[in-house]
Amino acid sequence: MSHVSEQEPVPSSSAGLDRTDTADTEGDLRALFGQSTAVFASLAGPAHMVEAANAAFFTAIGGDARARTGVPLGQLLPELADQGFLDLLDRVYRTGERYVGRGARVVLGSGPDAREAFFDFTYEPRLDVGGNVIGVRLIGVETTQLMQAQRLTAEHRVLLEQIARQAPLEQVLDGMARAIEELAPQDVLVSVLLADADGRHLRHGAAPSLPDFYNQAIDGIATGEGVGSCGTAAHRRTPVIVSDIATDPFWDDFRDLADRARLAACWSTPILARDGSLLGTFAMYHRTPRAPQAADLALARVFADTAALAIERHQAEEARRAAEAKEKAARDDLAFLLEASTRLTAGLDQTQTLQRLAQLCIPKLAPLCAIDVVEAGRVRRIATAAPTPDEDALLASHIPVYDAADDAVARVLASGLSEVARRAPTGPGPWQDLKVTGYLCVPLLDRGRAFGTLTLLTTEDSAFGGHTVALAEELARRAASAALNARQYTQRAALSRDLQAGLLLPEVPVLPGARVATYYHPAGEGLDIGGDFYDVFPLTDLTWAFMLGDVCGRGATAATTTALVRNTARAVAPLLPGPDAVVQAINKALLDRPNSHGTGFVTLVYGHLTPAADGGLDITLVRAGHTLPLHIRGSRAPRPVRCEGLLLGVTPHPDPETHRLHLEPTESLLLYTDGLTEARNQHGEQFGEDRLTQTLATRRDTSPEAVIDALTRAVRAFTGTTGMDDDQAALVLTATSAVRQASDR
Numbered sequence: 080m081s082h083v084s085e086q087e088p089v090p091s092s093s094a095g096l097d098r099t100d101t102a103d104t105e106g107d108l109r110a111l112f113g114q115s116t117a118v119f120a121s122l123a124g125p126a127h128m129v130e131a132a133n134a135a136f137f138t139a140i141g142g143d144a145r146a147r148t149g150v151p152l153g154q155l156l157p158e159l160a161d162q163g164f165l166d167l168l169d170r171v172y173r174t175g176e177r178y179v180g181r182g183a184r185v186v187l188g189s190g191p192d193a194r195e196a197f198f199d200f201t202y203e204p205r206l207d208v209g210g211n212v213i214g215v216r217l218i219g220v221e222t223t224q225l226m227q228a229q230r231l232t233a234e235h236r237v238l239l240e241q242i243a244r245q246a247p248l249e250q251v252l253d254g255m256a257r258a259i260e261e262l263a264p265q266d267v268l269v270s271v272l273l274a275d276a277d278g279r280h281l282r283h284g285a286a287p288s289l290p291d292f293y294n295q296a297i298d299g300i301a302t303g304e305g306v307g308s309c310g311t312a313a314h315r316r317t318p319v320i321v322s323d324i325a326t327d328p329f330w331d332d333f334r335d336l337a338d339r340a341r342l343a344a345c346w347s348t349p350i351l352a353r354d355g356s357l358l359g360t361f362a363m364y365h366r367t368p369r370a371p372q373a374a375d376l377a378l379a380r381v382f383a384d385t386a387a388l389a390i391e392r393h394q395a396e397e398a399r400r401a402a403e404a405k406e407k408a409a410r411d412d413l414a415f416l417l418e419a420s421t422r423l424t425a426g427l428d429q430t431q432t433l434q435r436l437a438q439l440c441i442p443k444l445a446p447l448c449a450i451d452v453v454e455a456g457r458v459r460r461i462a463t464a465a466p467t468p469d470e471d472a473l474l475a476s477h478i479p480v481y482d483a484a485d486d487a488v489a490r491v492l493a494s495g496l497s498e499v500a501r502r503a504p505t506g507p508g509p510w511q512d513l514k515v516t517g518y519l520c521v522p523l524l525d526r527g528r529a530f531g532t533l534t535l536l537t538t539e540d541s542a543f544g545g546h547t548v549a550l551a552e553e554l555a556r557r558a559a560s561a562a563l564n565a566r567q568y569t570q571r572a573a574l575s576r577d578l579q580a581g582l583l584l585p586e587v588p589v590l591p592g593a594r595v596a597t598y599y600h601p602a603g604e605g606l607d608i609g610g611d612f613y614d615v616f617p618l619t620d621l622t623w624a625f626m627l628g629d630v631c632g633r634g635a636t637a638a639t640t641t642a643l644v645r646n647t648a649r650a651v652a653p654l655l656p657g658p659d660a661v662v663q664a665i666n667k668a669l670l671d672r673p674n675s676h677g678t679g680f681v682t683l684v685y686g687h688l689t690p691a692a693d694g695g696l697d698i699t700l701v702r703a704g705h706t707l708p709l710h711i712r713g714s715r716a717p718r719p720v721r722c723e724g725l726l727l728g729v730t731p732h733p734d735p736e737t738h739r740l741h742l743e744p745t746e747s748l749l750l751y752t753d754g755l756t757e758a759r760n761q762h763g764e765q766f767g768e769d770r771l772t773q774t775l776a777t778r779r780d781t782s783p784e785a786v787i788d789a790l791t792r793a794v795r796a797f798t799g800t801t802g803m804d805d806d807q808a809a810l811v812l813t814a815t816s817a818v819r820q821a822s823d824r
Contacts, residue, residue, distance in 0.1 A: 118198070118221065120152075121205070123214035127152040127168050130214070139196065139221055140187055158189055168215050171202040175212050178202040182222065190367070196223045239385070248393040252285035252386065259363070259382055260288060268342070268364040270294075271350075271386055272309055278302060278357040281309060289364070293340040297333075302357070307333050308347035309360040316357065318348045318379070323368040344369045346376075348383045350390065358390045409654065412550055415443060416650055417664060419554055421671040423561035424643045430461055432565045436533065436558040437464035444551055445535035445543075447513060449474050451488050452523070452531035458488060461531070465513075473509040474536075480506070488532050491520045495529045497552060501542045504534075519543045521551050523559040533558065557650050564642045590812075591621050592690025596783035598791060598809040602633070602754070610637035610679075611752045611808035614645050616652075622689045624652050624661075627750040627810045628705060631679030640677050640728075643668055648685065658685050658701040662727070662735045666703075669728035680728040684708055684750050688812060696742040696814040701735040703727050706756065706768075709775065710740065711747040711786065717775045720748070742814035745781040754807035755790065758798050766797050783811035 118139050120132035129148045137146040140156055147155060153165050162185060171178050181199045188194060200219030204212045237258070241251045256269035268288040272281035283298040300306060302313040311329055312319040321327045322344050324337045330345075337345075344365040350358040361383040363375070371379075422435050433450045440448040441464045450462040458479045465471040479488035485506040491498050499519045503510035517537045522529035533555045537543065543551075587595050595615060610630030617623050626648060630637040647668040652661050662685050669681060686700025700708070704726025707719040722738035742748060751771075758766045774793040778785060787809060794807070 116220075118200070118217070118219040120217040121214065122152055122168065122217060123205070125169070125172055127165070127172070127215060129155060136217075156187070158186060158193075162186065167202060171204055171215050172212055175204045175206070177204065196221060198222060239388075242385075242389050242392050245392070245396060248389060249285065251389045253287055255382055255385060255389075256285045256287050259378065262378070266366055268366075270309075270362040270364065271359060272297070272300075272313075272362070273359040273390065274302070274313065274350075274357045278313070281313060281360060284359060290340050293336060293342075296336050305329050305331075308345040309362050312347040312349045313357055313360050316349050316351065316355070318346065318376070320371060321345045321347075322370040325368070341366055343367050346371050346379065348379045350383050350387045352387060352391055358387055361386055408546070413651060413654055413664070415439075415550075416553065416557070416654070417647070417667055417671070420557060420561075420643065420647050420650060420668050423558055424564070424639065424646065425673055427565050427639065429562045429565040432562045433531070433558065434462040436554070436562075437462040439554065440464060440533070440535060440551070441466070444547055444554075445519070445537050447474060447515070447536035447538065449477075449534045449536070450523075450531060451479055451534070453492060453529075458492070470513060473512055477508045487518060487520045488534060491522050491532050492529045495522050495524060495527065497521045497548065499543050499548060514538045516540065517542050519548060519551060521548075521555040523555055523562065525559065525563055531559075531562075553650060557646060560642070560646050560649075564639070564646075588615055588617075588623075590615070590623050590688070592694075592815055593623075593688060593696055594783050594813045594815060596787045596811045596813075598787045598807070600754075600807045602806050610641060611754065611806040612641040612645060613750070613808055613810045614648065615810075616649055618653055618687065622687055624648065624658075624685070624687055625750075625810065625812065626683060626685040627752070627808060628681055628683035628685075628703075629752045629754075629806070629808075630681050632677065633806070636677040637679065640669070640672075640679060640681060643672065644681055644683065644727075657737065658687055658699055659735050659737050661685060662701045662703055662724070662733070666727045666731070666733050670731060672728075678728070680704075680726045682706075682726045691741065694744050694814070694816050695746070696812070698740045698742060698748060698812075700738055700740065702738070703733055703735055706751060706753050709749040709751075709772070710742075711749060711775055712743075713745060713781065717749070717772050742812070744814050744816035747781070747783060747786055747811050747813040749775070749786060749790075749809065749811050751790070751809040752805075752807060754805035755794055755809065757805060758794050758807070759801060760797055761799060761801050766794055770797065781813065783813040786811045786813075 116135050118133070118136045120136045121130045122128060123130045128151055131148060137143070145155060152168070153160060159165055164185065167178055167180075170176075179201050183198050183200060185196050185198065186193055187196055198219045198221050200217065203216040203218065205214040205216050207213050237254070241254065252271045256271060259269045260267055268286070270286035270289055271284035273284040274281055280299050280301055281297075283294050286294050297307070297309070300310050302310050304311055304314055305328065306314070307329055308319045308321045319329070321329055324330045324334060324343055324345060330337060337343075342364045344367070345362055347360050347362040350361055352358050361379060363379060419439050422439065423432055425435070426432060433452070437448045437450050446466055447470065448464040449460060451458050452461050453459075460475060460478050463471050463474040465474055479486045484490075487498055487500075487504045487506075497520065499517075501517045503515040504518050504520075513536065515536045515538060519535040521533045521535075523531035523533060533551065535543070535551060587597060597613060599611065599613070601611075610633050611628070612630070613625075613627040615623060615625045626645075628644060630640045630644070644665050647665050648661055651664040655661050655664065662683065665681075665683070665685075672678070681703070682705035683703040684700060684705045685703070686698055688696050688698045691697050700720070700722070701724055702708070702720075702722045703724040707721060709717045710720050711717045720738060720740060722736045724735035725733040727733055740748065756766055756768050756771055770793065771790065774789055775786065778789045790809060
């Protein structure tokens, strides 16, 4: 065994004390060290008889039980025999050379009462007047706390560096457990248990020295009063000290397990987060019954805090990764929806649209897909998709029964609600041949009524999760809209005006904290349908989206682009953070159009509105190359809302500027197309923005209907009998008072 980290034999002639061991000199030394914290002992003869020693010496070796003189040191401290210290005393006595030791480790005592200590010491020969060695003088300073502090600091620094490097939590906790087992003066076995998110159970974290069967047995124990040391400490949120497992009632249910693992004591400290929530427990086990000293408890607190830091850092990292994964999933979903929007609106044939829908679903949502529609009171399977032609043929051959109670398609058509199950559909079908293990049936709705279904079938053990269900329902909503638009576009040209009307609000919605009025008048007849559009739709209970825009051109192509803009906005707005992101998504959908679907640009004002807590409306909007909105402020002159942004469908980066606006009660926001300001009279003069502003400045009625009425009357009076050469559209949002909001609800 190594006893010293540094040693220095020195000839006795270099000693700072008098070479003669006179009674006066010895007495002076005893007086000098009598009340000192330095260890002093005077030993005589080759047996190293303890002649005298100060209180610090007896305290260091064990206290009053060993405070004796007149006995050999080896008899007083028998544990020194195997540690080499008596050999060093013999050498100093024999050679007369002083010995200096630094950082010497010594184990004092035995059994449960043994302790590890460190000393810087000097063995000084005692000489008589003739220069003969008559004994050895021992002078030392205990450095145990310093050594332990240095080792603790070094190990703690290593752990903190690992945490800063974001080392795996298992590695940090295992390293911490091993460091404590090395630092502790007595044999100790360390265990770290990690709390579940709800704090009701503890899971294995690290315990390098405990037997595997023990770790497995306590993995998942509940937290609660009397559930061992750790379960109780986690429940109480305070340290729990069990000095003797054999007699403590906390261990009644685990005593046999502890006996098999040869565990006799367990001190458990809860690991708590900064907010006080439970992260786990830190336990120190012993092979013999033992109560902790103050240093043991301090060590436990230090490393419990370190474990808390590591666990919180790990949880933060896990949360970051989960957030990144969620964000990536959202981006993937958005990309999927944008691609689907482009593909679903790429043609004007309903059957082709639904066939594209089936192809979009596999394998993104499921390995098998079938789409059914109701025609003339019967169900028709209009599209299927499968990994192989044989599977596709099997799926296509099955036709659901419209009024069968045991058929999932029939039930969804009747209820208009999605249906999901972890089994094959009920009723006849090729489910066994296709190895179907679950299904999701989603309605295709037309104004709340199902005209068809999208059925997804899985052949794996995994069931349809909530994320897949939500994505399928969103895709079905988009597909239903695209299919209905395609059906409308294939109808007679005389219905084209109805098609355009279908792309606008069927009725003015009731908004929280606001009143809405709209105006729309297409310029042509028959196939000359307009390209102006507007929409208002909910995002949450209180937040609504609104938009008004103008598509370059007219006719079916312009109406298709109108549908693309509106459907894209409705699809992506609930998934994106703000109006600028929605406009960017609309722009991408426009750029992704095939050439056959039109290449005209779009001007647009798009925004979100929310009732303010103290009345009025908070509005966030984006303008993309459109006419400036007007803020109508009661008796004051209307003010243009200036925000910049390029028109859509031309460049990949329109860079829209977000503008925030607050409408006080009775104030309004007017959106309009250039068909109103560019309306001409018989002399070719345009109505213009100045006349529009003057018209609105002179009105008295603050209702949105009054704004629309004043504007349209002024335009008609200006143009007279001159016909319109462009579409006209307007949307007015008027803020109501807080009192009105309450009464409306």
